[in-house]
Amino acid sequence: MITCHLRYEIDPRQISAFERYVTGWIPIVNRLGGTHHGCFLPHEGANDIAYALFSFPSLTAYESYREAIRQDPQARELWQLSERTGCIRRFDRTFLRPAFEPTAAA
Known part of the structure; x- marks a missing residue:
């Protein structure tokens, strides 16, 4: 399994447009064979950073x-x-792999 972690720098004045954008990907990812783990919008702290996995x-x-x-x-x-809308200023994509259990020592 591979997990894509997206970190967005967004325009806080366009949060509604960004929310439509980022949640719009959920059914697309799921329809095309993936599992969407959710979108995470700013709440406290930085008002211009959001995530999706x-x-x-x-x-x-x-x-x-x-x-x-x-x-x-x-x-x-x-x-x-x-x-x-210009709701996304930039984004970074990182690929992660799960680590659910300890691995055996080599």
Whole structure:
């Protein structure tokens, strides 16, 4: 399994647009074989940082998802929303792997 962690720097004046954008990805990820773990918007502290996490069974499955979203009408609408509103200033994508149990010492 591979989990994608997205860290967004957002325009706090466009929080409503960003919330529509980021939550709009939940059904797309789920429909295309992933598991969306949620979106996390600013509450206290920095008002311009948000997060999203979703997983795919493998990096190959994630790459298939990336290919599929290029043709997906809902994904295009979300990208257009982001462009139109400027709700996202920048984002970083990090890939993580789970560690559920201790590994045996080598």
